[in-house]
Amino acid sequence: MSHIVWSIAGSDSGGGAGIQADLKATQSFNVHCCTVITALTAQNSLGVEALNPVSTTVIESQLTALSQDMPATVIKIGMLANVQQIQLIAEHLTHYKATWVTPPIVVYDPVAIATSGDALTEEDTVDALKTHLLPLVDVITPNTHETQLLTGVYLIGPEAVKEAAARLREFGAKSVIIKGGHWDYPKGYCIDYGVEADTEYWLGNEKIQTPHSHGTGCSLSSVMASCIAKGYPFKDAFILGKAYINAGLKAAIRYGEGVGPVAHTGFPVTLNDYPQVVEAGSWLADELEFTLPEEFNFAAGFASIDDLIGLYAVVDSANWVEKCLAMGVDTVQLRIKDSEQANLEAEIQTAIALGQKYGAKVFINDYWQLAIKHGAYGIHLGQEDIDKANLAAIQEAGLRLGISTHGFYEMLRAHNYRPSYLAFGAIYPTTTKDMTGQIQGLEKLTHFVPLMEPVYPTVAIGGIDLSRAQEVAATGVSSIAVVRAITEAQDPQQAVLELKQAMTQHD
Numbered sequence: 001m002s003h004i005v006w007s008i009a010g011s012d013s014g015g016g017a018g019i020q021a022d023l024k025a026t027q028s029f030n031v032h033c034c035t036v037i038t039a040l041t042a043q044n045s046l047g048v049e050a051l052n053p054v055s056t057t058v059i060e061s062q063l064t065a066l067s068q069d070m071p072a073t074v075i076k077i078g079m080l081a082n083v084q085q086i087q088l089i090a091e092h093l094t095h096y097k098a099t100w101v102t103p104p105i106v107v108y109d110p111v112a113i114a115t116s117g118d119a120l121t122e123e124d125t126v127d128a129l130k131t132h133l134l135p136l137v138d139v140i141t142p143n144t145h146e147t148q149l150l151t152g153v154y155l156i157g158p159e160a161v162k163e164a165a166a167r168l169r170e171f172g173a174k175s176v177i178i179k180g181g182h183w184d185y186p187k188g189y190c191i192d193y194g195v196e197a198d199t200e201y202w203l204g205n206e207k208i209q210t211p212h213s214h215g216t217g218c219s220l221s222s223v224m225a226s227c228i229a230k231g232y233p234f235k236d237a238f239i240l241g242k243a244y245i246n247a248g249l250k251a252a253i254r255y256g257e258g259v260g261p262v263a264h265t266g267f268p269v270t271l272n273d274y275p276q277v278v279e280a281g282s283w284l285a286d287e288l289e290f291t292l293p294e295e296f297n298f299a300a301g302f303a304s305i306d307d308l309i310g311l312y313a314v315v316d317s318a319n320w321v322e323k324c325l326a327m328g329v330d331t332v333q334l335r336i337k338d339s340e341q342a343n344l345e346a347e348i349q350t351a352i353a354l355g356q357k358y359g360a361k362v363f364i365n366d367y368w369q370l371a372i373k374h375g376a377y378g379i380h381l382g383q384e385d386i387d388k389a390n391l392a393a394i395q396e397a398g399l400r401l402g403i404s405t406h407g408f409y410e411m412l413r414a415h416n417y418r419p420s421y422l423a424f425g426a427i428y429p430t431t432t433k434d435m436t437g438q439i440q441g442l443e444k445l446t447h448f449v450p451l452m453e454p455v456y457p458t459v460a461i462g463g464i465d466l467s468r469a470q471e472v473a474a475t476g477v478s479s480i481a482v483v484r485a486i487t488e489a490q491d492p493q494q495a496v497l498e499l500k501q502a503m504t505q506h507d
């Protein structure tokens with residue numbers, strides 16, 4: 001599907017920030033970017049020489065032309081040079097949000113100061129931003145300085161960052177990301193904070209040492225706008241923005257005598273460029289003095305899987321476990337969702353014993369205590385299950401651990417635990433489980449696999465049948481997990497044979 005992002009921002013004659021950066025960043029994510037230019041800045045690598053704001057009449061004519069023919073999925077706002085511009089943009093956003101069939105999502109990167117330290121507004125715009133613009137913003141992405149300017153909160157530590165984010169939400173911004181590029185806490189690290197609805201999260205990565213960071217804010221918010229336009233959750237959009245910037249900083253070179261622009265290197269393909277999800281119990285969390293929720297324990301590094309996971313059947317009874325093993329399915333998971341089921345423990349025990357009898361890999365979903373008690377080959381846990389399970393006990397017992405992920409945030413979170421495999425889904429719509437809002441699609445799988453497959457076996461799950469197995473396998477994923485493609489097949493044995501064949505015939 002084609003997506004349109006509008007960038008409402010200033011032109012940077014030096015080509016490193018503003019509209020010029022936005023066009024390169026959106027292009028890297030194959031998103032079409034329309035532009036509404038608010039100022040023609042005269043700047044180079046050494047600084048800003050003139051602002052040259054565009055008149056509100058000219059801005060309005062650009063908005064009118066675009067709104068008549070090319071409405072945006074996401075509107076990204078950067079430099080607004082004066083109060084009149086802020087008011088004009090706010091009026092138009094209000095109108096779009098009230099009248100468009102699909103109201104646009106607004107991403108605001110509050111550009112006030114250039115990397116050089118020069119001001120990028122004609123006057124003090126803080127009050128106008130708070131009154132007119134912030135109530136229309138879906139996600140705001142200030143850096144340390146911009147946060148302090150907008151909130152008056154000095155960011156001396158994690159609690160202050162949270163307080164500043166809460167202020168921005170009081171002004172009306174629905175979600176807030178406070179970028180930590182200018183912090184140096186813990187030393188040598190860059191820590192970012194995000195809050196949306198009732199969830200908050202922290203990301204961290206080692207600082208990339210380069211003077212050439214011009215245009216990072218504009219580029220990051222444009223990547224976010226592109227990913228949000230493609231339907232990615234805000235968290236995932238931010239993670240991709242971070243990874244994009246990290247890769248770009250590593251590749252940045254000097255043009256001119258001063259600060260060079262961040263490089264634009266396409267979709268981030270190197271895991272090392274991605275930030276860590278700061279997980280309670282991890283080293284970074286300890287440094288930031290985050291406390292562990294009670295009874296939570298962190299453990300990383302689980303036993304590896306002996307051979308290929310291959311065709312992975314997910315079934316709801318020991319009887320089906322046996323049928324699958326007899327048919328030559330490589331890996332089987334017992335997934336019983338009714339915890340009140342009378343024979344639950346017996347079913348688990350039988351499934352584990354069958355795995356041993358066939359010398360096969362049998363995973364138990366959810367019931368980690370029973371899996372340990374009866375010596376299962378492995379356990380499969382979802383993201384919510386991780387917080388409740390005793391990971392150290394699973395690790396000590398030597399059981400393999402598979403973790404479900406739905407997107408880039410969860411992928412990085414799961415990576416903290418160094419599990420035995422990572423599952424990604426749902427790839428397609430499925431009737432087996434309610435996955436509303438969590439359908440990943442083949443494109444995301446195509447990005448996920450090369451990032452993770454060098455580290456773990458990867459598993460694709462959700463809506464996969466014979467007609468789709470080949471295209472899924474073509475992503476390089478090592479395993480395909482299915483429920484209905486086997487359990488609802490007219491001839492399950494034939495289905496197993498054909499699925500296995502499709503998995504090897506994708507090249």
Ligand SMILES: Cc1ncc(COP(=O)(O)OP(=O)(O)O)c(N)n1
Nearest residue numbers: 365380381382383404423459461481
């Ligand atoms: C191989 C595989 N991948 C994902 C899941 C889903 O697990 P989870 O998120 O724990 O959800 P439930 O299966 O418990 O509903 C899975 N079971 N297997």
Ligand SMILES: Cc1ncsc1CCOP(=O)(O)O
Nearest residue numbers: 426430432462463482483484
């Ligand atoms: C358990 C699970 N987790 C994500 S999708 C899914 C169900 C997959 O079932 P099917 O293969 O029938 O679509």
Ligand SMILES: [Mg+2]
Nearest residue numbers: 365366381382
């Ligand atoms: Mg589960």
